[in-house]
Amino acid sequence: MFSRAWAIVAAFALAACAAVQQAPQGAGVSKERLDALTARMRSDAQQGRIPGAVMVVARNGHTAYYEAVGTLDPKSGAPMPKDAIFRIYSMSKPIVTVAAMMLVEEGKLQIGDPVSRYLPELKGMKVGVEKTDASGKPVLELVPAQREMTVHDLLRHTSGLTYGFFGKSLVKERYREAHVDVGVPHAEYLGVVSKLPLHYQPGSTWDYSISTDVLVYVIERVSGRPLDQFLEERIFKPLGMKDTAFQVAPAKADRLAEAFESDPLVRGAEDWHTKKQPAKRFSGGAGLLSTAADYQRFAQMLVNGGELDGVRLLSRKTVEYMDSDHLGPVRGPLYLPGPGYTFGLGGAVRLADGMAPTPGSAGEFNWGGYGGTYFWIDPKEKLVAVLMMQSPSQRTYYRNLFRDVVYGALQ
Numbered sequence: 001m002f003s004r005a006w007a008i009v010a011a012f013a014l015a016a017c018a019a020v021q022q023a024p025q026g027a028g029v030s031k032e033r034l035d036a037l038t039a040r041m042r043s044d045a046q047q048g049r050i051p052g053a054v055m056v057v058a059r060n061g062h063t064a065y066y067e068a069v070g071t072l073d074p075k076s077g078a079p080m081p082k083d084a085i086f087r088i089y090s091m092s093k094p095i096v097t098v099a100a101m102m103l104v105e106e107g108k109l110q111i112g113d114p115v116s117r118y119l120p121e122l123k124g125m126k127v128g129v130e131k132t133d134a135s136g137k138p139v140l141e142l143v144p145a146q147r148e149m150t151v152h153d154l155l156r157h158t159s160g161l162t163y164g165f166f167g168k169s170l171v172k173e174r175y176r177e178a179h180v181d182v183g184v185p186h187a188e189y190l191g192v193v194s195k196l197p198l199h200y201q202p203g204s205t206w207d208y209s210i211s212t213d214v215l216v217y218v219i220e221r222v223s224g225r226p227l228d229q230f231l232e233e234r235i236f237k238p239l240g241m242k243d244t245a246f247q248v249a250p251a252k253a254d255r256l257a258e259a260f261e262s263d264p265l266v267r268g269a270e271d272w273h274t275k276k277q278p279a280k281r282f283s284g285g286a287g288l289l290s291t292a293a294d295y296q297r298f299a300q301m302l303v304n305g306g307e308l309d310g311v312r313l314l315s316r317k318t319v320e321y322m323d324s325d326h327l328g329p330v331r332g333p334l335y336l337p338g339p340g341y342t343f344g345l346g347g348a349v350r351l352a353d354g355m356a357p358t359p360g361s362a363g364e365f366n367w368g369g370y371g372g373t374y375f376w377i378d379p380k381e382k383l384v385a386v387l388m389m390q391s392p393s394q395r396t397y398y399r400n401l402f403r404d405v406v407y408g409a410l411q
Contacts, residue, residue: 027064033409034065045070052080053389054292073258084257086388089286089369096284097346114148128171128197140170149202154211155345156326160198161209171199186281206332216284227282238311241294259390292388299384359407374399
């Protein structure tokens with residue numbers, strides 16, 4: 001909760017923002033309806049439901065809404081600044097996917113290739129199949145893969161790889177025992193992965209996984225650059241994403257947003273409070289930190305068909321290809337894109353205006369992060385929306401709330 005002093009400072013800051021913020025001509029968004037969102041989020045922060053949040057909405061290339069509410073750090077009560085830095089976890093995946101597609105456009109990588117063409121360490125991986133022995137005990141049998149995983153499989157999570165922290169199975173136990181989700185140093189990672197079984201036959205099942213972390217090594221081998229350097233030189237610097245990186249620089253440490261200590265999904269998470277230290281490896285699936293403004297620029301580049309402020313990262317057709325159905329009928333037991341969505345390259349893609357339990361348009365592209373962050377782009381509406389918060393246990397509720405109000409504000 002705010003201390004009295006911080007509450008006074010925050011009140012003046014919020015009043016100043018409200019006084020100057022106007023939806024620009026052409027934005028096509030109701031400021032009054034988004035002001036109601038601000039009031040709701042501020043109230044929830046004051047009641048201790050969330051620490052705080054930063055929210056951005058842009059339409060037709062104009063920033064129509066940019067607000068910060070609540071606290072940066074529940075311990076100190078410091079008010080949330082607009083330039084707060086958030087652990088974006090799986091919102092790293094779309095960025096790394098763009099990096100891979102840049103190499104595809106340059107003719108250095110083909111997504112139909114087997115992963116082993118670039119990472120021979122992973123050739124010959126077996127699939128783990130659960131069976132029951134004579135005593136009725138479940139055992140794991142390793143069988144040959146019917147085909148090798150491809151780069152395409154890594155991009156769309158049909159590689160057969162998995163995460164150890166979703167669900168229970170003998171294969172997932174192996175992943176948890178290997179600590180492959182977190183904690184394995186960069187140089188050792190592929191060696192650890194190569195000894196693990198696949199959870200499914202490649203191409204058969206959508207299973208959220210370490211696929212994007214493996215994609216990192218494909219990018220590094222093909223480009224000849226460490227991932228952090230490649231992203232900084234080819235994406236972050238060209239787009240002006242000055243606060244996006246794999247760790248927080250010491251000079252920016254006082255801008256790092258924190259979650260409640262009592263949040264039930266944060267307690268026990270091994271890597272939550274270590275982002276001020278050098279990263280053990282460049283986790284393309286969950287390792288980046290960013291700000292709402294930085295991620296807005298990345299998302300706007302996608303809405304614009306690969307270009308922002310005269311800087312082109314991808315062609316229009318490549319962005320359209322990413323934002324397409326890459327699964328067909330393929331699904332999985334835990335299908336995180338949700339009803340009404342398929343998976344493209346690096347994120348979920350909406351199949352129709354209806355079907356999903358929240359509003360949107362066919363062709364919308366979105367993804368979120370474990371810590372509570374979320375974004376989507378709606379090319380039909382020329383819309384970008386970014387929600388940054390650090391409240392894992394509340395992430396689904398506030399994502400849906402944010403979507404409902406934003407679409408309700410469109411004119």
